[in-house]
Amino acid sequence: MNLKAQVTLFVAIATFVLVAIFAAGLFLSVGATNRAALNESRRILEVMWTGKLADESRTQDVIATELRRDIDLLNELSHPTRPTLVELAADLLESVNPDRYRVLILDVTLKPLYANTDISPEIGDDLAISLSDMARESDYTSFASHNFGDGNAVYWSKIAPLRFRFQIVGYLLIASPVDQITSEFSSSVGIDTQIVRNGDAEVPGQQSSSALYLPLEKAGSHEILEFIRMNRNFDQAFIETRWILWIGGVIVLIFVGHVLGGLFWTVKRAFLPLDAAITVIDKLTRGETPPELNLSAGTMETQRLSKAVEALRTAQMDKEALGKLKAELTIASELQQSLLPSRPLRQEGLCLVGQMVPSQEVAGDYYDYFEIDEHRVGFLCADVCGKGAAAALFMSMSRTVVRTLAMTGASPADVLTKANQTLSEENDKNFFVTLFYGIVDRQARTLQFANAGHCSPILVTEDGEASYLPETEDLVLGIFGGIDYSGMEISLDGVRLIVSYSDGIPEAFNASDEQFGNERLLSMVRKHPNEEPEALIQSYQRELGSFTKGQPQSDDITLCICSLD
Structure with a gap:
């Protein structure tokens, strides 16, 4: 059998096998579709039900937060005088629907002190047991069975410890009736939802073709209290799916037949140049005059194949080079982050914390802080011109120079004067760095x-007043040598915070191309004068993020905060 016949037989067998495999897959997919539809619907309904419970938990968290923040209520709870406690709680919960959210305030022995319902806040044995099971050192949310005096019912319950002066002074129970949650869920998603008691004969398992049963489990013990029955009818959907599968299968079979027919025709044409070459050789062996061969088609195909292979090879090389570059930039970023302080600097009456968020893989901003002697600490915030790898290298060099000089205990003005001389001597690329350096005694x-052209830090007093440090009007570091930098000294009496930062904060843009600006910056630092510096940095980042709303970061963002007691 010649090669052409072998290829033709192979294509025919492949066609038959492919058609048989597809037909078998079509029959199997009809049955699998039913099971897949049931499983998919279960996942969707479970996600929607979980989302409903999450919404319920968020509402309960709002109620709990309102009560936890009320100092008067917590004070009364630590030394309870019931009339005052009841009045305070009633005022705070005035807007809460007692039928929708049942709220109990209890002392540390789980004795009820206030209830927002008409029932008397006396705990029966059933409710006492359920509360005892739920009481924790931290918030605890679960399905639970409670009896508030009107019979046992299942609630989505949150019990939260109430703390005053770092001690638990009571507990707060917020319970949402499951029957009302399921009613709202039914209305929102358009599915008939019912509550089925555990042990009822009608529960066939957790899934059937007509209904889905979701268990309401008590966390920890995994005890099933009730089931949520969600009715569904997929019969018509299954019929339509089967028809779609059959029609789609026939269309695909026709398409596959045409594709394989085209493949057979293509193979046959592909052998034409080979048949012509064999005919020429055969005629030459018999001494006959051979026909002229058409070599242009074969040459063109060879050229196209060569071009395709070369393009693939080039693309692969570019991909590998890009991967290596990304890996190198990742290593450079990790090395750069390792140069920054790894933890806050704490001394008696003082704390220094910083953060740098690069706009690219590597940054040009940096901050630093260190002990000089037992009474003095130094801190700085700097911004190298430009971004990327070159700016990062200059940043590393300037950090080393400034830190080495600063550790000698020299004044800020002397440190910047000597650092500028060193950086400007071998600065062929004309890089420069703006830098603020301060020493707190x-x-x-x-x-x-002393300040070398950097953003002037902000002083925040204990009562929230904010103002910029005086300007020294000195040049940046690294451009011109032989410059003497000036220094200043001020009293820190009444000062709570020294906030140094880079221009990436005031020059951040939102979607409307509006800058964050200095006024917003001052307003931001005034809001939380007495927070810890770690929390302040997170608060500032959240406020800046809410302003930019996902806009790409155009510059590095650096903060260095000094907190004074």
């Missing part, structure tokens, strides 16, 4: 500082 409660 805890004993004298003073701040010495």
Whole structure:
């Protein structure tokens, strides 16, 4: 059998096998579709039900937060005088529907002190047991069976400890009736939903073709209290799916037949140049005059194949080079982050914390803080011109120079003067860095500082007043040598925070191309004068993020906060 016949037989057998496999798959897919539809519907309904419970938990969290924040209520709870406690709680829960959310305030022995329902806040044995099971050191949410005096019922319950001066002074129970949750769920998703008691004969399992049963489990013990029955009817959908599968299968069979027919025709044409070459050789062996061969088609196909292979090879090389570059930038970013302080600097009456968020893989901003002696600490915030790898290298060099000089205990003005001389001597690329350097003397409660063209830090007093440090009007570091930098010293009496930052904060843009600006920056730092510096950094980042709303970060963002007690 010649090669052409072998290829023709192979294509015919492949056609038969492919058609048989597809037909078998079509029959199997009809049955699998039913099971897949049931499983998919279960997943969708479970996700929607979980989302409903999450919404319920968020509402309960709002109620709990309102009560936890009321100092008067917590104070009364720690030394309860019931009339005052009841009045305070009633005022706070005035807008809460007692039929929708049942709220109990209890002391540490789980004795009820207030209830927002008409029933007397006396705990029966059933409710006492359920509360005892739920009481924790932290918030606890679960399905639970309670008896508030009107019979046992299942509730989506949250019990939260109430703390005052770092001690638990009571508990708060917020219970949402499951029957009302399921009623709202039915209305919102358009599915008939019912509550089925555990043990009822009608529960066939957790899934059937007509209904889905979701168990309401008590967390921890996994005890099933009730089931949520969600009715569904997929018969018509299954029929339509089967018809679609059959029609689609026939269309695909026709398509596959045409494709394989085209493949057979293509193979036959592909052998034409080979048949012509064999005919020429055969005629030459018999001494006959051979026909002229058409070599242009074969040459064109060879050229196209060569071009395709070369393009693939080039693309693969570019992909590997890009992968190596990304890996190198990742390593560079990790090395750069390792140069920054790894933890806050804490001394008696003082705490320094910083954060740098790069706009690219590597950054040009940095901050630093360190102990100089037992009474003095130094801190700085800097911004190298430009971004990317070159700026990051200059950043590393300037950090090393400034830190080495600063650790000698020299004044900020002397440190910047000597650092500028060193950086400007071998700066062929004309890089420069803006830098603020300050020394806090805890004993004298003073701040010495020098500023090389950097954003002026902000002083925040204990009562929330914010103002910029005086400007020194000195040039940036690294451009011109032989410059003497000036320094200043101020008293820190009454000062709570020193907030140094890079221009990536005031120059951040939102979707309307509007800058964050200095006024918003001052307003932001005034809001939380007495927070810990770690929390302040997170608060500032959240406020900046709410302003930019996902806009790409155009510059590195750096913060260095000094907190004084």
